[in-house]
Amino acid sequence: TAEKKVAVVFVLGGPGSGKGTQCANIVQHYGFTHLSAGDLLRAEIKSGSENGTMIQNMIKEGKIVPSEVTIKLLQRAMQESENDKFLIDGFPRNEENRAAFESVTKIEPEFVLFFDCSEEEMERRLLSRNQGREDDNIETIRKRFKVYVESSMPVIEHYNAREKVRKIDAAKPVEEVFEAVKVVFAPFEK
Ligand code: UP5
Numbered sequence: 633t634a635e636k637k638v639a640v641v642f643v644l645g646g647p648g649s650g651k652g653t654q655c656a657n658i659v660q661h662y663g664f665t666h667l668s669a670g671d672l673l674r675a676e677i678k679s680g681s682e683n684g685t686m687i688q689n690m691i692k693e694g695k696i697v698p699s700e701v702t703i704k705l706l707q708r709a710m711q712e713s714e715n716d717k718f719l720i721d722g723f724p725r726n727e728e729n730r731a732a733f734e735s736v737t738k739i740e741p742e743f744v745l746f747f748d749c750s751e752e753e754m755e756r757r758l759l760s761r762n763q764g765r766e767d768d769n770i771e772t773i774r775k776r777f778k779v780y781v782e783s784s785m786p787v788i789e790h791y792n793a794r795e796k797v798r799k800i801d802a803a804k805p806v807e808e809v810f811e812a813v814k815v816v817f818a819p820f821e822k
Pocket residue numbers: 645646647648649650651652653654668669670671673690691692693694695696697698702721722723724725757758760761767776802803804805806807809
């Protein structure tokens with residue numbers, strides 16, 4: 633069967649920058665399907681999959697799960713969906729993720745939505761989230777920030793060099809951030 637042509641937007645930004653929050657708004661207004669790589673990995677732990685324990689340990693340490701695992705989950709979710717517009721939230725997290733996704737799926741993102749926020753503000757948000765996430769403790773949060781700076785920022789730089797990054801000031805209130813997001817999504821306005 634022929635591969636369907638899909639539009640993908642990567643949604644990147646540090647831990648707690650508001651990726652999930654803004655993706656929910658984009659789904660409502662622009663009809664995208666939201667695929668959070670982190671949510672897919674957490675569902676995989678809950679499902680009791682053979683990779684579950686490995687994934688749980690990586691998340692607890694703020695480390696990046698091997699790309700073949702994450703890519704399989706993303707591909708499956710895209711294939712199971714009727715939609716042709718996807719927000720891929722929290723992926724790719726390193727250059728290896730990015731290159732592997734590109735070579736396996738042959739998908740190039742339309743653009744990269746980048747939520748820019750200070751660590752101080754992100755830390756404040758994560759510590760007050762209270763959703764029982766095993767990685768929302770100060771020790772793991774520090775590890776997540778380090779991995780973000782060292783491994784994920786290079787992905788943003790890769791796309792920035794190709795003029796694919798749409799940078800948003802994510803430190804503002806949720807509604808103001810969404811106003812800025814809407815400007816970027818104007819091409820998808822029906
Ligand atoms: N909030 C949101 N926006 C706000 C605003 N403008 N003003 C004030 N408060 C705001 O928001 C976080 C909190 O802040 C919420 O309480 C929200 O109400 C509030 P949220 O929208 O959840 O932020 P988000 O950026 O989605 O934060 P999240 O913690 O989900 O980001 P991470 O990137 O850390 O988490 P993710 O789930 O993507 O990944 C978790 C782990 O999974 C990774 O560390 C890694 O171990 C693993 N992983 C992989 O290995 N590979 C992957 O590809 C993906 C994940």
